[in-house]
Amino acid sequence: MSIDLNARIPNNVDLADDRRLQRALESWQPSFLNWWKDLGPEGTIDYDVYLRTAISVEADGWAHFDYVKMPDYRWGIFLAPPEEDRRIPFGEHKGEPVWQEVPGEYRASLRRLIVTQGDTEPASVEQQRLLGLTCPSLYDLRNLFQVNVEEGRHLWAMVYLLHAYFGRDGREEAEAMLERHSGDPDKPRILGAFNEETPDWLSYYMFTFFTDRDGKYQLSSLAESGFDPVARTCRFMLTEEGHHMFIGTTGIARVATRTCEVMKELKTEDPEKIRAAGAIDLPMLQRYMNFHFSVSVDLFGNELSTNAANYYTAGLKGRFEETKIDDDHELSNDSYEVTLFEEDQVKQTKQNALLAVNERLRDDYIADCQAGVDRWNKILKRNKVDFEFKLPHRGFHRAIGTFAGAKISPDGQVLTEAEWTKSSKDWLPTRSDREFVRSLMTKGVVEPGKFAGWVAPPGRGINGQPLDFEYVRLH
Ligand SMILES: [Fe+2]
Ligand SMILES: [Fe+2]
Numbered sequence: 001m002s003i004d005l006n007a008r009i010p011n012n013v014d015l016a017d018d019r020r021l022q023r024a025l026e027s028w029q030p031s032f033l034n035w036w037k038d039l040g041p042e043g044t045i046d047y048d049v050y051l052r053t054a055i056s057v058e059a060d061g062w063a064h065f066d067y068v069k070m071p072d073y074r075w076g077i078f079l080a081p082p083e084e085d086r087r088i089p090f091g092e093h094k095g096e097p098v099w100q101e102v103p104g105e106y107r108a109s110l111r112r113l114i115v116t117q118g119d120t121e122p123a124s125v126e127q128q129r130l131l132g133l134t135c136p137s138l139y140d141l142r143n144l145f146q147v148n149v150e151e152g153r154h155l156w157a158m159v160y161l162l163h164a165y166f167g168r169d170g171r172e173e174a175e176a177m178l179e180r181h182s183g184d185p186d187k188p189r190i191l192g193a194f195n196e197e198t199p200d201w202l203s204y205y206m207f208t209f210f211t212d213r214d215g216k217y218q219l220s221s222l223a224e225s226g227f228d229p230v231a232r233t234c235r236f237m238l239t240e241e242g243h244h245m246f247i248g249t250t251g252i253a254r255v256a257t258r259t260c261e262v263m264k265e266l267k268t269e270d271p272e273k274i275r276a277a278g279a280i281d282l283p284m285l286q287r288y289m290n291f292h293f294s295v296s297v298d299l300f301g302n303e304l305s306t307n308a309a310n311y312y313t314a315g316l317k318g319r320f321e322e323t324k325i326d327d328d329h330e331l332s333n334d335s336y337e338v339t340l341f342e343e344d345q346v347k348q349t350k351q352n353a354l355l356a357v358n359e360r361l362r363d364d365y366i367a368d369c370q371a372g373v374d375r376w377n378k379i380l381k382r383n384k385v386d387f388e389f390k391l392p393h394r395g396f397h398r399a400i401g402t403f404a405g406a407k408i409s410p411d412g413q414v415l416t417e418a419e420w421t422k423s424s425k426d427w428l429p430t431r432s433d434r435e436f437v438r439s440l441m442t443k444g445v446v447e448p449g450k451f452a453g454w455v456a457p458p459g460r461g462i463n464g465q466p467l468d469f470e471y472v473r474l475h
Helices: 019-039 104-127 138-165 167-177 201-222 228-266 271-276 282-300 306-314 357-382 417-427 431-440
Strands: 048-053 064-069 335-342 345-352
Touching (some): 019 167, 048 138, 104 138, 104 201, 138 167, 138 228, 228 282, 282 417, 306 357
Antiparallel strands (some): 048 064
Protein backbone atom coordinates (compact mmCIF):
# COMPACT_ATOMS: atom_id res chain seq x y z
CA MET A 1 0.00 0.00 0.00
CA SER A 2 1.52 3.34 -0.93
CA ILE A 3 1.26 6.33 1.35
CA ASP A 4 0.47 9.85 0.27
CA LEU A 5 3.15 11.90 1.96
CA ASN A 6 1.34 15.07 1.07
CA ALA A 7 -1.76 14.12 2.97
CA ARG A 8 -2.03 15.99 6.26
CA ILE A 9 -1.87 12.74 8.13
CA PRO A 10 0.31 10.15 6.37
CA ASN A 11 -1.18 6.71 6.89
CA ASN A 12 -1.58 3.19 5.62
CA VAL A 13 -5.16 2.81 6.84
CA ASP A 14 -6.92 4.25 3.77
CA LEU A 15 -7.88 7.35 5.67
CA ALA A 16 -8.83 9.11 2.43
CA ASP A 17 -11.74 6.68 2.01
CA ASP A 18 -13.24 7.44 5.40
CA ARG A 19 -14.27 11.07 5.46
CA ARG A 20 -15.82 10.88 8.93
CA LEU A 21 -12.68 9.50 10.51
CA GLN A 22 -10.43 11.83 8.54
CA ARG A 23 -12.39 14.85 9.74
CA ALA A 24 -12.33 13.63 13.34
CA LEU A 25 -8.55 13.27 13.25
CA GLU A 26 -8.05 16.55 11.46
CA SER A 27 -10.02 18.28 14.16
CA TRP A 28 -7.91 16.63 16.88
CA GLN A 29 -4.66 17.61 15.13
CA PRO A 30 -4.68 21.34 16.14
CA SER A 31 -5.11 20.36 19.82
CA PHE A 32 -2.19 18.02 19.43
CA LEU A 33 0.00 20.73 17.87
CA ASN A 34 -0.94 23.20 20.59
CA TRP A 35 -0.05 20.61 23.18
CA TRP A 36 3.30 20.02 21.43
CA LYS A 37 4.06 23.75 21.42
CA ASP A 38 3.12 24.14 25.09
CA LEU A 39 4.47 20.93 26.59
CA GLY A 40 6.77 19.43 23.96
CA PRO A 41 10.53 20.06 23.95
CA GLU A 42 11.17 23.58 25.20
CA GLY A 43 12.37 26.26 22.80
CA THR A 44 12.90 24.00 19.80
CA ILE A 45 10.31 25.23 17.28
CA ASP A 46 12.94 26.43 14.79
CA TYR A 47 15.50 23.65 15.21
CA ASP A 48 16.25 21.53 12.17
CA VAL A 49 16.65 18.02 13.49
CA TYR A 50 18.11 15.02 11.64
CA LEU A 51 15.14 12.73 12.25
CA ARG A 52 13.91 9.37 11.17
CA THR A 53 10.38 9.52 9.81
CA ALA A 54 8.23 6.50 9.03
CA ILE A 55 7.00 6.83 5.46
CA SER A 56 5.83 3.24 5.07
CA VAL A 57 5.88 0.05 7.10
CA GLU A 58 8.18 -1.88 4.78
CA ALA A 59 11.71 -2.55 6.07
CA ASP A 60 13.23 0.13 3.83
CA GLY A 61 10.48 2.68 4.34
CA TRP A 62 10.08 3.23 8.02
CA ALA A 63 13.52 4.67 8.60
CA HIS A 64 13.78 7.66 6.31
CA PHE A 65 16.30 10.28 7.59
CA ASP A 66 16.25 14.01 6.88
CA TYR A 67 16.28 17.43 8.57
CA VAL A 68 12.84 18.32 9.90
CA LYS A 69 11.45 21.04 12.15
CA MET A 70 9.66 19.11 14.86
CA PRO A 71 6.26 20.82 14.59
CA ASP A 72 6.35 19.77 10.90
CA TYR A 73 7.16 16.15 11.72
CA ARG A 74 4.68 13.93 9.92
CA TRP A 75 2.99 12.08 12.74
CA GLY A 76 1.51 9.32 10.69
CA ILE A 77 -0.76 6.37 11.37
CA PHE A 78 0.86 3.09 10.51
CA LEU A 79 -0.20 -0.44 11.24
CA ALA A 80 1.98 -3.46 10.59
CA PRO A 81 0.72 -5.36 7.48
CA PRO A 82 -2.16 -7.74 8.19
CA GLU A 83 -1.32 -11.41 8.64
CA GLU A 84 -3.42 -13.56 6.34
CA ASP A 85 -6.02 -15.67 8.14
CA ARG A 86 -4.72 -14.61 11.54
CA ARG A 87 -6.42 -16.44 14.43
CA ILE A 88 -6.85 -15.39 18.05
CA PRO A 89 -3.80 -16.98 19.65
CA PHE A 90 -4.99 -17.43 23.26
CA GLY A 91 -7.91 -17.37 25.69
CA GLU A 92 -11.42 -18.71 25.33
CA HIS A 93 -11.68 -17.59 21.68
CA LYS A 94 -8.43 -19.27 20.72
CA GLY A 95 -8.46 -20.39 17.08
CA GLU A 96 -11.31 -18.11 15.99
CA PRO A 97 -10.55 -15.51 13.31
CA VAL A 98 -9.24 -12.25 14.81
CA TRP A 99 -11.71 -9.40 15.24
CA GLN A 100 -11.67 -6.43 12.88
CA GLU A 101 -14.39 -4.67 14.89
CA VAL A 102 -14.59 -4.29 18.66
CA PRO A 103 -16.71 -7.08 20.17
CA GLY A 104 -19.48 -5.38 22.17
CA GLU A 105 -18.83 -7.26 25.39
CA TYR A 106 -15.14 -6.23 25.41
CA ARG A 107 -15.59 -2.62 24.43
CA ALA A 108 -14.95 -1.10 27.86
CA SER A 109 -11.94 -3.33 28.54
CA LEU A 110 -10.33 -2.61 25.19
CA ARG A 111 -10.89 1.09 25.54
CA ARG A 112 -9.26 1.02 28.96
CA LEU A 113 -6.23 -0.87 27.65
CA ILE A 114 -5.79 1.58 24.78
CA VAL A 115 -6.23 4.65 26.98
CA THR A 116 -3.76 3.37 29.58
CA GLN A 117 -1.13 2.69 26.94
CA GLY A 118 -1.86 5.90 25.04
CA ASP A 119 -1.58 8.06 28.16
CA THR A 120 2.07 7.07 28.70
CA GLU A 121 3.15 8.36 25.27
CA PRO A 122 2.55 12.13 25.68
CA ALA A 123 3.43 11.78 29.38
CA SER A 124 7.05 10.93 28.58
CA VAL A 125 7.31 13.91 26.19
CA GLU A 126 6.13 16.14 29.04
CA GLN A 127 8.57 14.58 31.48
CA GLN A 128 11.48 15.24 29.11
CA ARG A 129 10.60 18.69 27.86
CA LEU A 130 13.47 20.60 29.50
CA LEU A 131 16.25 18.11 28.86
CA GLY A 132 17.26 19.62 25.54
CA LEU A 133 18.60 22.68 27.36
CA THR A 134 21.32 20.62 29.06
CA CYS A 135 22.17 18.05 26.37
CA PRO A 136 25.60 16.37 26.59
CA SER A 137 26.05 16.55 22.78
CA LEU A 138 24.19 17.20 19.53
CA TYR A 139 24.10 13.44 19.01
CA ASP A 140 22.22 13.01 22.29
CA LEU A 141 20.00 15.98 21.57
CA ARG A 142 18.92 14.46 18.28
CA ASN A 143 18.22 11.12 19.95
CA LEU A 144 16.08 12.83 22.59
CA PHE A 145 14.03 14.55 19.90
CA GLN A 146 13.69 11.32 17.94
CA VAL A 147 12.15 9.68 20.97
CA ASN A 148 9.90 12.68 21.58
CA VAL A 149 8.43 12.73 18.08
CA GLU A 150 7.96 8.97 18.11
CA GLU A 151 6.16 9.06 21.44
CA GLY A 152 4.00 11.72 19.80
CA ARG A 153 3.37 9.31 16.94
CA HIS A 154 2.48 6.56 19.40
CA LEU A 155 -0.12 8.88 20.85
CA TRP A 156 -1.46 9.35 17.32
CA ALA A 157 -1.59 5.58 16.93
CA MET A 158 -3.74 5.16 20.05
CA VAL A 159 -5.90 8.15 19.20
CA TYR A 160 -6.51 6.65 15.77
CA LEU A 161 -7.81 3.47 17.40
CA LEU A 162 -10.07 5.48 19.73
CA HIS A 163 -11.49 7.58 16.91
CA ALA A 164 -11.85 4.71 14.45
CA TYR A 165 -13.43 2.12 16.75
CA PHE A 166 -14.97 3.79 19.81
CA GLY A 167 -17.24 6.51 18.46
CA ARG A 168 -18.09 9.32 20.79
CA ASP A 169 -16.44 7.82 23.89
CA GLY A 170 -13.30 7.42 21.82
CA ARG A 171 -13.33 11.08 20.81
CA GLU A 172 -13.71 12.13 24.44
CA GLU A 173 -10.86 9.88 25.51
CA ALA A 174 -8.68 11.35 22.75
CA GLU A 175 -9.31 14.86 24.08
CA ALA A 176 -8.57 13.76 27.63
CA MET A 177 -5.14 12.46 26.52
CA LEU A 178 -4.11 16.10 26.08
CA GLU A 179 -5.83 17.31 29.25
CA ARG A 180 -4.03 15.08 31.74
CA HIS A 181 -0.42 16.15 32.27
CA SER A 182 2.57 14.52 33.88
CA GLY A 183 2.84 15.57 37.52
CA ASP A 184 -0.33 17.71 37.38
CA PRO A 185 -1.82 17.56 40.90
CA ASP A 186 -5.39 17.86 39.55
CA LYS A 187 -5.19 15.86 36.34
CA PRO A 188 -2.14 13.60 36.55
CA ARG A 189 -1.16 10.92 34.05
CA ILE A 190 -2.67 7.52 34.80
CA LEU A 191 0.45 5.58 35.89
CA GLY A 192 2.78 6.60 38.70
CA ALA A 193 6.12 6.36 36.89
CA PHE A 194 4.81 8.80 34.30
CA ASN A 195 4.26 11.49 36.89
CA GLU A 196 7.89 11.39 38.06
CA GLU A 197 10.19 14.06 36.70
CA THR A 198 12.96 13.22 34.27
CA PRO A 199 15.12 16.04 35.61
CA ASP A 200 18.54 15.22 34.16
CA TRP A 201 20.24 13.14 31.49
CA LEU A 202 21.24 10.34 33.81
CA SER A 203 17.57 9.93 34.72
CA TYR A 204 16.77 10.08 31.02
CA TYR A 205 19.12 7.22 30.13
CA MET A 206 17.67 5.27 33.05
CA PHE A 207 14.12 6.05 31.89
CA THR A 208 14.78 4.92 28.33
CA PHE A 209 16.41 1.73 29.58
CA PHE A 210 13.97 0.77 32.33
CA THR A 211 10.69 2.54 31.59
CA ASP A 212 10.65 2.35 27.79
CA ARG A 213 11.39 -1.32 28.32
CA ASP A 214 8.18 -1.66 30.31
CA GLY A 215 6.59 -0.22 27.15
CA LYS A 216 8.18 -2.97 25.09
CA TYR A 217 6.55 -5.64 27.27
CA GLN A 218 3.15 -3.96 27.39
CA LEU A 219 3.16 -3.45 23.61
CA SER A 220 4.36 -7.00 23.01
CA SER A 221 1.46 -8.44 24.97
CA LEU A 222 -0.99 -6.14 23.16
CA ALA A 223 0.64 -7.14 19.85
CA GLU A 224 -0.86 -10.63 20.47
CA SER A 225 -4.39 -9.20 20.87
CA GLY A 226 -7.35 -10.84 19.20
CA PHE A 227 -8.49 -7.34 18.22
CA ASP A 228 -6.39 -7.11 15.10
CA PRO A 229 -6.10 -3.29 14.76
CA VAL A 230 -4.53 -3.11 18.24
CA ALA A 231 -2.17 -5.99 17.46
CA ARG A 232 -1.01 -4.43 14.18
CA THR A 233 -0.64 -0.95 15.67
CA CYS A 234 1.49 -2.23 18.55
CA ARG A 235 3.66 -4.34 16.25
CA PHE A 236 4.67 -1.28 14.32
CA MET A 237 5.24 0.77 17.48
CA LEU A 238 7.66 -1.90 18.69
CA THR A 239 9.94 -1.30 15.70
CA GLU A 240 10.41 2.29 16.93
CA GLU A 241 10.70 1.38 20.60
CA GLY A 242 13.97 -0.46 19.91
CA HIS A 243 15.83 2.81 19.38
CA HIS A 244 14.48 4.25 22.65
CA MET A 245 15.90 1.37 24.65
CA PHE A 246 19.15 1.57 22.66
CA ILE A 247 19.57 5.13 23.96
CA GLY A 248 19.24 3.83 27.52
CA THR A 249 21.51 0.81 27.15
CA THR A 250 24.27 2.70 25.38
CA GLY A 251 23.76 5.87 27.46
CA ILE A 252 24.39 4.07 30.75
CA ALA A 253 27.27 2.17 29.14
CA ARG A 254 28.82 5.48 28.04
CA VAL A 255 28.50 6.97 31.53
CA ALA A 256 30.11 3.87 33.07
CA THR A 257 32.87 3.96 30.46
CA ARG A 258 33.68 7.57 31.25
CA THR A 259 33.70 6.86 34.99
CA CYS A 260 36.14 3.98 34.47
CA GLU A 261 38.43 6.28 32.49
CA VAL A 262 38.45 8.83 35.30
CA MET A 263 39.07 6.11 37.89
CA LYS A 264 42.07 4.91 35.91
CA GLU A 265 43.44 8.39 35.32
CA LEU A 266 43.19 9.25 39.00
CA LYS A 267 43.94 5.72 40.23
CA THR A 268 41.07 5.99 42.71
CA GLU A 269 37.77 4.43 43.74
CA ASP A 270 36.90 7.32 46.02
CA PRO A 271 33.48 8.70 44.98
CA GLU A 272 34.44 12.18 46.19
CA LYS A 273 37.51 12.33 43.96
CA ILE A 274 35.61 10.91 41.00
CA ARG A 275 32.90 13.54 41.41
CA ALA A 276 35.47 16.28 41.82
CA ALA A 277 36.79 15.23 38.42
CA GLY A 278 33.30 15.68 36.94
CA ALA A 279 32.28 12.03 36.56
CA ILE A 280 29.51 9.99 38.18
CA ASP A 281 30.76 7.39 40.65
CA LEU A 282 29.56 3.82 40.26
CA PRO A 283 27.64 3.56 43.58
CA MET A 284 25.64 6.61 42.50
CA LEU A 285 24.89 4.96 39.16
CA GLN A 286 23.71 1.92 41.09
CA ARG A 287 21.37 4.08 43.19
CA TYR A 288 19.83 5.54 40.04
CA MET A 289 19.36 2.03 38.65
CA ASN A 290 17.67 0.92 41.87
CA PHE A 291 15.23 3.80 41.69
CA HIS A 292 14.30 3.50 38.03
CA PHE A 293 14.08 -0.29 38.14
CA SER A 294 11.73 -0.22 41.12
CA VAL A 295 9.32 2.38 39.72
CA SER A 296 9.28 0.57 36.38
CA VAL A 297 8.64 -2.84 37.94
CA ASP A 298 5.56 -1.29 39.58
CA LEU A 299 4.12 -0.62 36.12
CA PHE A 300 3.33 -4.31 35.70
CA GLY A 301 0.65 -4.06 38.40
CA ASN A 302 -0.40 -6.55 41.04
CA GLU A 303 1.24 -9.97 41.18
CA LEU A 304 -2.18 -11.60 41.08
CA SER A 305 -4.74 -9.83 38.97
CA THR A 306 -8.24 -10.83 37.98
CA ASN A 307 -8.26 -7.95 35.49
CA ALA A 308 -5.22 -9.37 33.74
CA ALA A 309 -6.77 -12.85 33.85
CA ASN A 310 -9.97 -11.51 32.31
CA TYR A 311 -8.09 -9.66 29.56
CA TYR A 312 -6.23 -12.86 28.80
CA THR A 313 -9.26 -15.12 28.76
CA ALA A 314 -11.10 -12.61 26.57
CA GLY A 315 -8.23 -12.66 24.07
CA LEU A 316 -7.44 -8.95 24.49
CA LYS A 317 -3.93 -8.97 25.99
CA GLY A 318 -1.61 -11.95 25.81
CA ARG A 319 1.80 -12.85 27.18
CA PHE A 320 5.20 -11.85 25.84
CA GLU A 321 5.80 -13.88 22.65
CA GLU A 322 2.55 -15.76 23.25
CA THR A 323 2.71 -17.80 20.05
CA LYS A 324 6.21 -19.10 20.88
CA ILE A 325 5.14 -20.47 24.27
CA ASP A 326 4.56 -24.21 24.32
CA ASP A 327 1.34 -24.67 26.31
CA ASP A 328 -2.43 -24.68 25.75
CA HIS A 329 -2.69 -20.82 25.68
CA GLU A 330 -5.75 -21.03 27.93
CA LEU A 331 -3.98 -21.56 31.26
CA SER A 332 -7.05 -22.66 33.20
CA ASN A 333 -5.27 -25.71 34.63
CA ASP A 334 -1.72 -24.33 34.83
CA SER A 335 0.19 -22.93 37.72
CA TYR A 336 2.96 -20.34 37.87
CA GLU A 337 5.51 -19.53 40.53
CA VAL A 338 4.98 -16.12 42.10
CA THR A 339 7.03 -14.27 44.73
CA LEU A 340 4.72 -12.56 47.24
CA PHE A 341 5.12 -10.62 50.45
CA GLU A 342 2.86 -12.22 53.05
CA GLU A 343 2.92 -12.14 56.84
CA ASP A 344 6.09 -10.04 56.73
CA GLN A 345 7.95 -12.62 54.68
CA VAL A 346 9.07 -12.99 51.09
CA LYS A 347 7.43 -16.23 49.92
CA GLN A 348 7.67 -18.37 46.81
CA THR A 349 4.15 -19.51 46.04
CA LYS A 350 2.41 -21.53 43.35
CA GLN A 351 -0.50 -19.69 41.81
CA ASN A 352 -3.08 -20.10 39.11
CA ALA A 353 -1.26 -19.17 35.90
CA LEU A 354 -4.15 -17.05 34.65
CA LEU A 355 -4.08 -14.85 37.72
CA ALA A 356 -0.31 -14.57 37.39
CA VAL A 357 -0.18 -13.21 33.85
CA ASN A 358 1.15 -9.84 35.08
CA GLU A 359 3.84 -11.52 37.11
CA ARG A 360 4.98 -13.59 34.19
CA LEU A 361 5.35 -10.43 32.12
CA ARG A 362 7.29 -8.84 34.99
CA ASP A 363 9.59 -11.90 35.05
CA ASP A 364 10.27 -11.55 31.31
CA TYR A 365 10.99 -7.86 31.84
CA ILE A 366 13.38 -8.48 34.74
CA ALA A 367 15.33 -11.05 32.71
CA ASP A 368 15.66 -8.51 29.90
CA CYS A 369 16.88 -5.82 32.33
CA GLN A 370 19.44 -8.29 33.67
CA ALA A 371 20.89 -8.65 30.17
CA GLY A 372 21.59 -4.90 30.15
CA VAL A 373 23.20 -5.04 33.57
CA ASP A 374 25.43 -7.91 32.39
CA ARG A 375 26.51 -5.78 29.48
CA TRP A 376 27.46 -2.85 31.71
CA ASN A 377 29.36 -5.19 34.05
CA LYS A 378 31.47 -6.33 31.10
CA ILE A 379 32.61 -2.73 30.69
CA LEU A 380 33.69 -2.64 34.34
CA LYS A 381 35.49 -5.95 33.92
CA ARG A 382 37.27 -4.84 30.77
CA ASN A 383 38.49 -1.80 32.67
CA LYS A 384 39.56 -4.00 35.61
CA VAL A 385 37.31 -2.07 37.98
CA ASP A 386 36.28 -4.00 41.06
CA PHE A 387 32.55 -3.21 41.12
CA GLU A 388 29.46 -5.03 39.97
CA PHE A 389 26.07 -3.53 39.13
CA LYS A 390 23.13 -5.54 40.46
CA LEU A 391 19.42 -5.35 39.84
CA PRO A 392 17.67 -4.95 43.17
CA HIS A 393 15.21 -7.54 44.45
CA ARG A 394 11.75 -7.19 42.92
CA GLY A 395 10.34 -6.27 46.33
CA PHE A 396 12.69 -3.32 46.83
CA HIS A 397 11.05 0.15 47.03
CA ARG A 398 7.70 -0.93 45.65
CA ALA A 399 4.46 1.03 45.68
CA ILE A 400 2.17 -1.51 43.98
CA GLY A 401 1.40 -5.16 44.73
CA THR A 402 2.05 -7.20 47.87
CA PHE A 403 5.44 -5.53 48.36
CA ALA A 404 3.92 -2.03 48.47
CA GLY A 405 5.37 -0.22 51.44
CA ALA A 406 7.37 -3.26 52.61
CA LYS A 407 10.93 -2.54 53.71
CA ILE A 408 13.03 -4.84 51.53
CA SER A 409 16.75 -4.37 50.95
CA PRO A 410 18.17 -4.58 47.41
CA ASP A 411 19.31 -8.13 48.16
CA GLY A 412 15.84 -9.17 49.31
CA GLN A 413 16.13 -9.03 53.12
CA VAL A 414 13.08 -7.95 55.11
CA LEU A 415 14.06 -4.94 57.23
CA THR A 416 12.66 -3.08 60.19
CA GLU A 417 11.61 0.52 59.73
CA ALA A 418 14.76 1.64 61.58
CA GLU A 419 17.07 -0.48 59.41
CA TRP A 420 15.42 0.88 56.30
CA THR A 421 15.74 4.48 57.44
CA LYS A 422 19.39 3.96 58.24
CA SER A 423 20.34 2.38 54.91
CA SER A 424 17.96 3.63 52.24
CA LYS A 425 20.19 6.62 51.48
CA ASP A 426 22.79 4.11 50.26
CA TRP A 427 20.24 2.52 47.95
CA LEU A 428 18.27 5.37 46.43
CA PRO A 429 19.47 8.65 44.91
CA THR A 430 19.76 11.26 47.64
CA ARG A 431 19.06 14.93 47.27
CA SER A 432 22.79 15.59 47.10
CA ASP A 433 23.19 12.92 44.39
CA ARG A 434 20.55 14.68 42.33
CA GLU A 435 22.10 18.08 42.94
CA PHE A 436 25.50 16.77 41.94
CA VAL A 437 24.16 15.24 38.72
CA ARG A 438 22.41 18.50 37.89
CA SER A 439 25.58 20.45 38.59
CA LEU A 440 27.29 18.47 35.82
CA MET A 441 24.57 19.52 33.38
CA THR A 442 24.11 23.22 33.76
CA LYS A 443 24.30 23.95 30.06
CA GLY A 444 24.04 22.14 26.75
CA VAL A 445 27.05 20.94 24.76
CA VAL A 446 26.10 21.95 21.23
CA GLU A 447 29.35 22.04 19.29
CA PRO A 448 29.36 19.23 16.69
CA GLY A 449 31.55 16.32 17.83
CA LYS A 450 31.91 17.57 21.43
CA PHE A 451 30.67 15.59 24.44
CA ALA A 452 30.13 16.53 28.09
CA GLY A 453 32.84 15.35 30.48
CA TRP A 454 30.66 12.88 32.39
CA VAL A 455 29.80 10.68 29.39
CA ALA A 456 31.94 8.91 26.77
CA PRO A 457 31.13 9.42 23.07
CA PRO A 458 29.08 6.61 21.47
CA GLY A 459 30.74 3.94 19.35
CA ARG A 460 29.20 5.27 16.15
CA GLY A 461 26.88 7.97 14.84
CA ILE A 462 23.29 7.79 13.66
CA ASN A 463 22.49 6.33 10.22
CA GLY A 464 26.17 6.00 9.33
CA GLN A 465 26.91 9.68 9.99
CA PRO A 466 30.14 10.66 11.77
CA LEU A 467 30.12 11.74 15.42
CA ASP A 468 30.84 15.36 14.49
CA PHE A 469 27.83 15.50 12.17
CA GLU A 470 25.51 18.43 12.84
CA TYR A 471 22.63 16.31 14.13
CA VAL A 472 20.66 19.38 15.17
CA ARG A 473 20.90 22.79 13.51
CA LEU A 474 20.07 25.39 16.12
CA HIS A 475 19.06 28.80 14.85
FE1 LIG B 1 5.99 4.82 22.94
FE1 LIG C 1 9.38 4.72 23.87
